[in-house]
Amino acid sequence: MQALLRSLTSRPRLLAELLAASLLINILGLASTAFVMLVLGRYVPYGIDATLVTLSLGVTLALALEFGFREARRRLAAQALAPAALERGNAGFAALAGIRAAVFDRLPAAARADIMRAVDSVERSHTAPTLTALLDVPFSALTLLALLLISPALALIAGVGMALSVTVTLAGERWLRTRMANVQAAEQRGQHLVATVLRASDAVRAFNAGAWLHRRWSQTQADLAALRGDSVAVQGLISSATQFLTGAQGVAIIAYGAILCVEGTLSTAQLIGANILAARALAPLNRLAQLIEPLARAQWALRQLAEIARLPREQLAGNALRTLEGRLELSDIAFAYAGAVTPLAEHLSLSVPAGGIMLVAGPTGAGKTTFARLLLGLAEPLRGRILIDGMDMRQMSLEWWRRQVCYLPQEPDFIDGTIADNLRLNHPDLDDSALYRAIAQAGLKSWLDTTAQGLDTMVEDSGKRLPPGLRRRLGLARALAGNGKVCVFDEPTEGLDDEGRAAVYTALRQLAAEGRTLILCGNDPALAQGSGMLLDLGCKPVPRVVMAKEAPGHA
Numbered sequence: 071m072q073a074l075l076r077s078l079t080s081r082p083r084l085l086a087e088l089l090a091a092s093l094l095i096n097i098l099g100l101a102s103t104a105f106v107m108l109v110l111g112r113y114v115p116y117g118i119d120a121t122l123v124t125l126s127l128g129v130t131l132a133l134a135l136e137f138g139f140r141e142a143r144r145r146l147a148a149q150a151l152a153p154a155a156l157e158r159g160n161a162g163f164a165a166l167a168g169i170r171a172a173v174f175d176r177l178p179a180a181a182r183a184d185i186m187r188a189v190d191s192v193e194r195s196h197t198a199p200t201l202t203a204l205l206d207v208p209f210s211a212l213t214l215l216a217l218l219l220i221s222p223a224l225a226l227i228a229g230v231g232m233a234l235s236v237t238v239t240l241a242g243e244r245w246l247r248t249r250m251a252n253v254q255a256a257e258q259r260g261q262h263l264v265a266t267v268l269r270a271s272d273a274v275r276a277f278n279a280g281a282w283l284h285r286r287w288s289q290t291q292a293d294l295a296a297l298r299g300d301s302v303a304v305q306g307l308i309s310s311a312t313q314f315l316t317g318a319q320g321v322a323i324i325a326y327g328a329i330l331c332v333e334g335t336l337s338t339a340q341l342i343g344a345n346i347l348a349a350r351a352l353a354p355l356n357r358l359a360q361l362i363e364p365l366a367r368a369q370w371a372l373r374q375l376a377e378i379a380r381l382p383r384e385q386l387a388g389n390a391l392r393t394l395e396g397r398l399e400l401s402d403i404a405f406a407y408a409g410a411v412t413p414l415a416e417h418l419s420l421s422v423p424a425g426g427i428m429l430v431a432g433p434t435g436a437g438k439t440t441f442a443r444l445l446l447g448l449a450e451p452l453r454g455r456i457l458i459d460g461m462d463m464r465q466m467s468l469e470w471w472r473r474q475v476c477y478l479p480q481e482p483d484f485i486d487g488t489i490a491d492n493l494r495l496n497h498p499d500l501d502d503s504a505l506y507r508a509i510a511q512a513g514l515k516s517w518l519d520t521t522a523q524g525l526d527t528m529v530e531d532s533g534k535r536l537p538p539g540l541r542r543r544l545g546l547a548r549a550l551a552g553n554g555k556v557c558v559f560d561e562p563t564e565g566l567d568d569e570g571r572a573a574v575y576t577a578l579r580q581l582a583a584e585g586r587t588l589i590l591c592g593n594d595p596a597l598a599q600g601s602g603m604l605l606d607l608g609c610k611p612v613p614r615v616v617m618a619k620e621a622p623g624h625a
């Protein structure tokens with residue numbers, strides 16, 4: 071609720087206009103009560119038609135004005151909320167794309183998916199009708215004041231009804247707030263199962279995992295239904311309680327008002343007016359009571375977004391070298407993934423000269439991919455330094471550094487755009503001829519010629535639908551398009567046919583001839599040919615660096 075109102079305090083003029091509109095709406099809202107009282111008090115006893123016509127015209131005008139002010143207020147409220155909504159959406163997306171890779175890696179998949187869901191959840195509750203309902207709450211006092219002028223005793227009864235309604239609402243809000251974490255956790259479990267079914271659709275079918283997943287899904291849904299049922303029950307209880315209060319307040323007002331009428335201190339018209347005003351004073355509080363579930367959900371989502379906003383971002387600003395030679399040095403590097411029993415590297419030190427070629431080998435799980443990710447700044451060492459031409463990577467703009475690297479990941483994925491979009495990601499200024507050159511170097515020219523749209527062919531579903539060999543070669547083309555001084559290729563020949571492997575070897579020979587620094591991760595013996603160094607990650611705890619002539623498989 072505070073966050074919703076905070077979006078107004080930064081725009082005082084809009085706030086003033088909204089408050090003025092609310093004041094006028096609430097004053098005009100009194101007109102219909104005044105009309106009832108005047109008809110009963112002035113027209114009914116004397117029967118003068120002109121009085122009735124005047125009163126009817128007056129109240130109709132007041133209703134029309136009230137309608138106009140309500141519309142204006144709704145537009146103002148939407149206007150007031152729009153910038154905060156836009157900012158939240160942008161901040162959520164920027165967090166998704168910009169949280170430091172090593173930190174993002176540690177976030178559970180469900181928590182990642184939850185970032186934009188949290189933004190959505192806030193937007194669904196922070197709407198113009200919610201804001202206007204909140205703005206009406208303080209003006210209940212105005213209605214109570216009007217009632218006070220009719221009868222202080224009846225105003226006191228209405229005041230008690232309002233205080234009870236606020237108490238019920240606050241208690242319900244507190245109850246929901248404390249249980250929101252459980253609802254959220256059950257929702258996350260459900261999302262996680264859905265994501266698994268979507269991601270591993272073939273495995274789910276081929277290994278008959280559907281029934282097993284379905285059992286877990288049913289359990290999650292049962293938990294969620296119970297938790298949501300509790301929330302709905304509390305919201306329902308609050309609604310029933312506020313309705314009861316409205317009814318009880320009406321009874322009290324009529325009963326005590328009747329006594330005052332008999333005593334002669336209150337007229338019948340005043341009693342009816344007082345009853346209407348008491349109900350009107352309570353109405354905004356009852357509306358607020360209906361909003362506590364969505365508001366509690368939004369508050370929870372905002373807290374999550376605030377936590378996400380505190381996570382460190384990629385280091386995009388920083389130093390850039392005027393000219394890059396391509397010297398790499400690792401000094402006393404230690405690395406372990408969070409929760410891993412043994413570190414992947416301890417006291418790893420090595421140096422690759424500019425234009426040098428190093429093969430990074432080792433059995434499955436030895437850390438070849440992790441080594442490549444360390445060089446890209448996608449994983450961060452626990453200790454030690456990575457130096458590029460003598461400059462510590464931590465002082466460097468990662469955005470600049472990643473532009474200098476031709477990177478081929480083990481499992482290349484792509485953005486959903488055209489091939490040209492993907493090849494230009496890191497270098498938007500590349501012309502088509504540079505893209506065709508990279509495509510030819512990756513041995514994809516004949517494949518591209520078979521496509522109807524060439525470079526404008528769409529890559530969908532992050533490229534997951536492309537055959538693995540083609541995906542890898544498209545990844546190679548993307549790496550080569552960048553023309554970087556340092557090349558980091560992770561398993562460049564894995565899963566390729568003879569033609570694909572030949573294209574990779576030719577490309578590697580060309581890159582070596584051009585004096586690029588090559589870091590080749592993988593166990594393909596042919597990759598060892600021509601490499602000056604071999605880093606054996608299978609050697610624990612300190613990976614061994616050997617020179618070419620000692621390297622196994624080296625020709």
Ligand SMILES: Nc1ncnc2c1ncn2[C@@H]1O[C@H](COP(=O)(O)OP(=O)(O)OP(=O)(O)O)[C@@H](O)[C@H]1O
Nearest residue numbers: 175407408432433434435436437438439440441480
């Ligand atoms: N993001 C991650 N979070 C936690 N552990 C990870 C992560 N990525 C990899 N690991 C673990 O780190 C170890 C090294 O993985 P890595 O992929 O670097 O090995 P690799 O030598 O490239 O293996 P392969 O030859 O199968 O590609 C493995 O035990 C792996 O399970």
